[in-house]
Amino acid sequence: MKLGIALTTAINNNIDAKLIFDAMDITQNQEKKYNNFDELFDSVAISGILGEFKSQQDYVLLRSRYHFEFNVWLQEIKEWEYGDDLQYKRLLTVELFNEFFDAVRNKSIHQRNEQHRKTSEMEFDLKKYDLTTANVCPYFPEPKFDGNEYRIYEGATGNNRFQYFRFSKKSNAGKLCKTFIEKYYVKYEKRFEHYEDAEKLIEACKIDAVEKVDGLEAYLKYWNDCLTENDKLINNIYSIQHLEALKDWFNLTVQKHIQKNETLYLNADVKNADIEQFKENIADSVSQYLKQSERTDQRKFSAISKVQANELMKFYYWIVEQNEKAPANSKIKTEQLKRSPKINSYSIKQIAIAYSIMNILITSENAETILKEHSKFTSASKLLQKRINKVSELSKISENKTADTKHLKDLQAAKRLMSGMKNKNAINDIDRVIAAFTTAYKNKY
Secondary structure (H helix, E strand, C coil), X not given: CHHHHHHHHHHHXXXXXXXXXXXXXXXXXXXXXXXXXXXXXXXXXXXXXXXXXXXXXXXXXXXXXXXXXXXHHHHHHCCCCCCCHHHHHHHCCHHHHHHHHHHHHHHHHHHHHHHHHHHHHCCCCHHHCCCCCCCCCCCCCEEEEECCEEEEEEEECCCCEEEEEEEECCCHHHHHHHHHHHHHHHCCCCHHHHHHHHHHHHXXXXXXXXXXXXXXXXXXXXXXXXXXXXXXXXXCCCCCCCHHHHHHHHHHHHHHHHHHHHHHCCCHHHHHHHHHHHHHHHHHHHHHHHHHXXXXXXXXXXXXXXXXXXXXXXXXXXXXXXHHHXXXXXXXXXXXXXXXXXXXXXXXXXXXXXXXXXXXXXXXXXXXXXXXXXXXXXXXXXXXXXXXXXHHHHHCCCCCHHHHHHHHHHHHHHHHHHHHCCCHHHHHHHHHHHHHHHHHHHHHC
């Protein structure tokens, strides 16, 4: 029977049957020495304490994760010096692995309990959000031409009024839309009459539209039908109005982050840790924005409406749920992540923005140290040249769409840098800068 189990397991997981057979001898297994971690893991896996594996891929992934975690644990708990191969082989025992695995399980339980505690403490009260007036120019349609039809999305984020219309270009609304596009999107005339022209266009759309959609459904239709992937990535939590759109933006943003850093990851464990930290930073940004937007004793109205607050709350708890589903053994300590100096490498401009917001003066004495901490770039003189003299300049657009798009990304990156430094006051300040710049950006382009 023992041989049959060994053969079956070997076939299912592509492991040497003799290795499995020997590993099933518990007494021998406790005393056996191994040449490398893979041999130890293969041996331990047969005992069943790691559970069942659905596929060879699951097996290999878990082995890789535990390899890294085990090495970190040996350095911290058993004082193993990295690079000492003889000492490492002496530590490759089933007894030590079981001790390590117990620590992993206890840590996992603690982490999940801690996450549940933080989530339960992070409570948002919808009664604190009551904005009813628009905080951007109302009637700001975004006409899109499609064959013989026009499609228009119109919305004011302050009071969450969203409308979507589809109508023939031969209709009265179609003729007004053609004139509107020519005037404001081709000739780029100044918008002195924009409000009046837009109001006439929207009223005509209500009469001539062959398809009308209102409310959050209209916003989601706009998000899916009218925006390219790049358009979506330019958006952020301050401007997106629908839970499903927020989820889509989240997935696109995380994927973009992975693509940007793919060549910099030292191994799979560092990659997983970086991704998880990036997701947690987004969740922190959402919770901070919600708290900052509440109605207070000093502020008569909230900064966002109840509808938008409700969507953001659902989005926040959705991110928390995603992180809870992540395997606990895929997490590594922040200190280990920092050992990979190229991860989250910020540009010189992004660092200059962050330090100006944090009100930390960049000097010839500290510039080199700052770069070593945050960037793969080494030119202290360039960092000194990029210093920001007036924070107020950060929220102004340049009227060059390419440059302004890049500047918005730099602001968001600077916020991530400050999030890593746990500077809450500075994060609040840059949130206001980003919100102001985003509004100006959308009004212009």
